[in-house]
Amino acid sequence: MGGPLRLPGLLCVLLSLSRAGAQGSQACNPRCPPNSECVNATACRCKPGFASSSTEIFTDPLEICDDINECVPPMKVSCGKLADCQNVEGSYYCTCSPGYELRSGGTNFTNESENTCQDVDECKQNPRICKGRSTCTNTQGSYTCQCLPGFELNPEDPKLCTDVDECSSGQHQCHQSTICTNTLGSYQCHCRPGWELIPGSVNGRNSTICKAVKPFFTWPLPPGVHSQSLSRFFEKVNNLHKDFKPVAATDTIQNLIGAMDDLLKAPGDVEDIALPVRHQVATQLLLGLEQSLRTLAESLPEGPFTYRSSSDTELSLMNQKPGNGNVTLGQSHARIHLDWATATGAGNSSTGTTVVGILSNPNMGKLLVNASLVLDPEKEEEVQKAHQGPFRGARIQILSPVNSVFLTNNDTEKLASPVTFAFSHDGEISGKRKEVICAFWKIDSNKSGHWDTTGCWKLGSGDNSTTCQCNHLSSFAILMAHYDIQDWKLELITKVGLSLSLVCLLLCILTFLLVRPIQSSRTTVHLHLCVCLFVGSAIFLAGIEKETPDGEAGPRCRLVAGLLHYCFLAAFCWMSLEGLVLYFLVVRVFHGQGLSTRWLCLIGYGVPLLIVAISAATAAATASEGYVGETYCWLSKKHGFFWSFVGPLAFIILCNAVIFVITVWRLTQKFSEINPDLKKLRKARVLTVTAIAQLFVLGCTWVFGLFLFEPYSTVLTYIFTILNCLQGLFLYVLLCLLNKKVGRQGRLWEELCLSPGVASPLTWHLGLAGEGRVPQVGLHGCWEQVLRVCLFHNWHQPQSDSGKGLCLRQGTWEGTWSGVESSQAPLSPGAQAIGVWYVKARITPSQ
Template sequence: MGGTGHSVFFLLYVLCVLWTLFEAESQKTSDCARWCPLNSRCVNATACRCSPGFTSLSGDIFTNLLENCDDINECGPPLAVSCGKFADCQNTEGSYHCECSPGYQLASGAKTFKNESENTCQDVDKCQRKPRLCKGRSICINTQGNYTCRCPPGLELNLSDPNVCSDVNECTSGQNPCHNTTHCLNNIGSYECRCRPGWKPIPGSPNGPNNTVCEDVDECSFRPPVCHNSTVCVNTVGSYRCRCRRGWELKPGFQNKQMNTTCQEMSFPAWTEPPGIKSQRLSNFFKKVQVLRRDFKPALAQDTIQNLITSVDELLEVPSDLDALALPERHKMATHLLSELERVLRTLAKAMPGASFTYRSPLNTELSLMIQEQGDGYTTIGQSHARMLLDWAVAAAARDSDPTVMGILSSWKMQKLLANASLELDPETKAKLKDLHQSPVRGAQYELLSAVNLVFLSNTNTEHLDSPVTFAFSHPMKTPGPRQGLVCAFWKSDDRGGGHWNTTGCWTRGTSNDSTTCQCSHLSSFAVLMAHYDIEDPKLALITKVGLALSLVCLLLCILTFLLVRPIQGSRTTVHLHLCICLFVGSAIFLAGIENEGGQVGLRCRLVAGLLHYCFLAAFCWMSLEGLELYFLVVRVFHGQGLSKCWLYLIGYGVPLLIVAISAAVRHEHYGRSLYCWLDPEDGFLWSFLGPVIFIVLFNAVIFVTTVWKLTQKFSEINPDMKKLKKARVLTITAVAQLFLLGSTWVFGLFLFNPHSWVLSYTFTVLNCLQGFFLFIFHCLLNKKVREEYRKWAGWVTGNRYSEFTTSSSNQTQAHRPSESGM
């Protein structure tokens, strides 16, 4: 039993073990299929093995469910495979192979091999391929495993295609292979050094190689000449030019300094009379100009210029009928003469031989010329009257190849034509004067100190110069007084052909003993002027206007009084009346039209000046008649009653009419000035007013002294008991009244239109602007008979008859009283 039991137990045990092993094997196979990754196979239930050519992080066998089998890079470091020379290892999925390097191939023609022992890689000749790798003129050079494209000399690889060669331009490569006297010519793959046109190889130097050296060809030495016989050949570097000879000018259609330039002999420029000016003297001058033009020869240009200056001097030395021209016509003639002289002298100067010329006429007119082909920097030209410093580039005309001309013509005689022209100050000068005098400048009179200097250049576009020109003008030394100043002025033409002096664009830089330095930004005719500035005095202007207005009212009252008051009628009242009428009309015209607003002397201004001349002369003639009447009344009291009314009117109105008529016939252009409508002091014309005034004032002064002396004697004879104080009062009132009646205060008026003295100006203004007021006071209000008439008129106006009774009683009472002067 025991043995049998053990056998049965052993059998059961064996069966259990076999059953367990069977189930374990079944379980293993089932798990391996589920979790071994790609490129691996199952080893057992718990491990996997990577396929050949793959590995995991744990090695070929791994048990981690998260691991993968990755490809082994047999070609990577560390290098485990060697393919041999000229071959490269190429890794594949789970394996590798070897390939020949680019430019090499296996001898068998196969593409790959497995190990170094199979390596038969050898170089391939790429330059034998079709089509060619190197294009154009490039050369293929085979190298170990590669090739190179090279260019022959004179060519270079194209940057956009390294297999193509393009030409190298040695002439622009910056290497400057040729000498600077030659011209580089590029060829395909090469270059040449050749002489430029107008150049030739120096002796012993060939033309073409890179060592060629050239020299200029002197075309002006060729025979026959290369230029026309009317021109001069000028050799230039590599070429030549033909320019007109001195004294010749271009033919129409040609340009100067060209190879085909053709010239003709220069002619005297045409010069005709200015239109609208009738003058026999001027006509004779232009006849001489036409003779100079007809006989002109370029070789005699110097003599022609001298004769022309002499003719101008003769024209201005004895102006004759030129003086009779009106100022606008005279200034128009001056503008024409200056502009045409500039044009003619500029042309004739180009025919002058040499580089400079100076001529001084017997009448002290001086011309300086400078003629040069070319110049640089600053240059100076001058003579005894004027000097000029300027940049040569300013003198040369743009695009003008003629010789450059600079000239100065200084004439003292030209002052006669330019006299009495207006002076226009630039705004900057006016502003400075206003700040200096604390009053605006209304204008300026002037005195010409220097000669008139006509400046001209080859450059005719001189209205706005690139750089200013400096002048030094000689003149007699004169120290400026109050309200005066030395100014540099130029003659400026206007639209009507005339002109005036102007200071715009010219500045006074300094004054020495005998010259003034000026700087101008343009060119014209220049002169140094002593300007007398008309500084407006607001106080004086107010006094004048208020005083004249008051005088006009008082003069009107005087006129009405002398006409209507019968008790005072007589020859003296007639003289008083017409004196007041003349003063009233003259003061009204003075107040309304003395100022010349436009600055131009026209018909209105001349008419105002003529009327003022007549009215004030008539007033003074009536003042002289006042003196005569006073003389007959006081001195010759027993020898008649004076002049008749016929003689009074003839002297009072006829004499001034005669003076004004003669003055207007001789110098009508002197009526009117640029600032005031009054007489122009030029040529002493103001004496047509001052002469009679001074004579009458002196005559009346004698009458005044005689009258006062005689009155003193008569007061003593009539009433010797009159007190001295009362006698002195009566004499004083009478004397003051006669001062205004006889016009003695007008002696202060000599400076009315050119006030250099403020004291005289204010004295004259106060006394004479109020002359009508004083006449009304002394000859109306202080006259007892006039006062009585005023009382009567006042009574008639108010209807009060008591004033008339009072006046009658007063007259009776006064008849028994000692006489008092009522003059």
């Protein structure tokens, strides 16, 4: 019975399952979400590997079936050792960890029992997995690349080994006397330039030791230079060389700059050295300092170095392996920008480090004063075009410190690419014919030097900085150039005016010497005044120009400057004496005769000689180059030396102006007292002529010269030049042509030359012109005229015993002279000669 009863039950179960499957194949209501399946057409259930957030069976169509991560707790599946579980959508699988693989060569498995993971030997699998200069070493589950000695792994690529730069990283063991040079995988130690291996030492990485072959600087005292200050400086330099050690290169540099500062702060007797020799000393100091710093910099550790002394001397340098780009080096006084190839040079690429340095010395300019400036042809043409005149030279003023640039590259006379500089300097003072320029110190063939602009040009300039570019290196500075442009119109006026003035002054001198009726103290003053002006004008016209407009003044130029100083001072002194003579003549006419000729000469020539002697002695004692003009052979404006001329000039002009006012005022009174009924026109004319005469004779035209300082005034220059070049003409017109006595005797000379008779010269000597008197004819009239001649000359000449009875002592006329002798009138030699001449001319024909 049991068997038959079981069969219907089994059938019932199969029947129910078949119905359920039929119902599941039908659409669910509601619709099931993704990753789920329908249950009994009325509910949903998540598929295997997924789970809902609510119950296993749900009816909410918004329910979500999320993936079950079998690789994490609490469902974490164990894959075994050296394997990792990898979750996938609705399932998972196991795989070997990196560096391992299944023994069968498969990739995935699902049970721990299937785990056969073992290590992979990457070095055998890929022999080139590690790149050059390295070896591969297998490790459990991985590998490593080990670099050969001298190489290290690249941080960006652990499979790549690169060279270790032991020199720049400090990993070398080179001695301080050597230079480290990096090689591929290693380095080398070799001696520094100017050093050699010590005995027993060999070239190598650790055993190379060197010693100095030559000193790092050799600065002997220039030949022929005697200076205690320079001797002390070179003694300090030699001591630095004796005690030099490469490890103490920093201290040596500082001591060297300190010694230079001590020399330049108080040059002492260096400033007494002649200018060309002083420039030669400055050239030697610049060259020696540049070479020494270049050599000492090679002993410094790699990297930048900066030092600034208490005297504001500043050194900035870079000592490092050259790169491929540009290098910029700066400090407070200057900045330099150039490329590494220029700094290194073609022949120094394998010597290790490259040195770039710049030294700014504010005190070096003391030794470079009064140095000449040479413009390159293009710049000179630009200046001439801008100022519309020939370029004669330039005076300079150093605005910036002197900046010396030094590189490892010694061949810097012609660089492939220009170097850019930026220099700081004092504020520029604008003015006519002035310009801020970039210049360098160029060495001459005689080891001296001068400023030059060839190969340098200005890129831009501000109030306190200027940017320049140069295609060579040397010592540079920013200069203020004061251009001297030749004014051909002014030069023509000067030459023509002075030539005419010399002729007129010579006529004045002859007139004052030969015309006797005008002889007086005033004539003496006028004579010496014209002599001084004549000599001074002749020297000015012949020798005022320098041998070279912008060069050093030689002995000839100094002599010309001294003579001009003396002549013009003497002329001014005689002008002042003219004022004194006028004062005694007009104001103090009743109080004596005034100054004698001896005193006039003593004052007129002695006072200027004393001034010039004191000025020359002061210039020699202070080495101030007083008789060295900037452009001409004249006094220098520096150190106030020009006031040795301007001071007396101003004083004399002031005194003469006062005398002029007093004299004109007293003359006005005297004209009124002498003839109150004098016509106003005639009085005005006389006063005007007198005033004009005093104006020019007393040198009032020189007042324009007091205003010929900066700023440059063209109008005042032309006025001053014209008036003073024609001063000789003014003197001749006012003192000779407008003088009635001179005119009267001039007419008598003319009559003497043109008349066949001899009455005219006798009439001239008798002073009878204008009186209508004619000499009598015959013996009695002849004696009368001779007597008048003798008496006339006796009035004009001092008494002389030798003249007594000597008018006629010859021939047939000796006995006839008793009538004249009885008068006992002392006769001068001139009167006697005229008497003899007259008797010969008149009596002889009658006999």
